[in-house]
Amino acid sequence: MGRIKNKSFCSFGATGRAYDILYEVKALAKELEKKNFEARIITNSKYQEHEMTKFKSFEFRYLDIKSEATTTIFGDKIGIHMLTQKPIIILIKNKEIAESYQNHFELLWRIAKE
Numbered sequence: 001m002g003r004i005k006n007k008s009f010c011s012f013g014a015t016g017r018a019y020d021i022l023y024e025v026k027a028l029a030k031e032l033e034k035k036n037f038e039a040r041i042i043t044n045s046k047y048q049e050h051e052m053t054k055f056k057s058f059e060f061r062y063l064d065i066k067s068e069a070t071t072t073i074f075g076d077k078i079g080i081h082m083l084t085q086k087p088i089i090i091l092i093k094n095k096e097i098a099e100s101y102q103n104h105f106e107l108l109w110r111i112a113k114e
Contacts, residue, residue: 007035009074010105012042013067014052033057042105042112061112073101 033055045062047053053060072079076098081089092098 008038008040009072010040010102010109011070011072012063012105012108013065013070014041014043014047030055040105040109042108045113061109061114063108063112071101073098073105 037057039055039058041052041058041060042063043050043053043060044066045064048060048062052058068084069080069082072081076093076095078092078094078098078101079089080092081087
């Protein structure tokens with residue numbers, strides 16, 4: 001955790017599957033919250049009561065769009081993952097692409113419901 005320079009990330013299409021499946025994610029989320037790490041996450045309203053929504057430093061909004069893929073924007077990186085029977089993770093490190101994804105996220109954030 002010492003290498004992390006940014007103290008926030010944005011994510012859309014979150015399903016909570018990483019939180020449910022990956023043992024380390026629960027501990028990581030708790031550690032991020034302790035370090036006042038902020039997150040803005042857009043997910044489907046069917047996940048409104050999911051355990052992942054309980055973290056105080058993570059702000060959630062909801063759009064009723066079906067998506068199995070989660071996109072996370074973190075600094076100059078974009079992570080796209082889908083944790084299904086055949087998991088896939090794509091990591092892109094590019095400032096311009098990250099800024100473009102961030103702009104898309106901001107638009108979605110404005111129209112998403114609290």
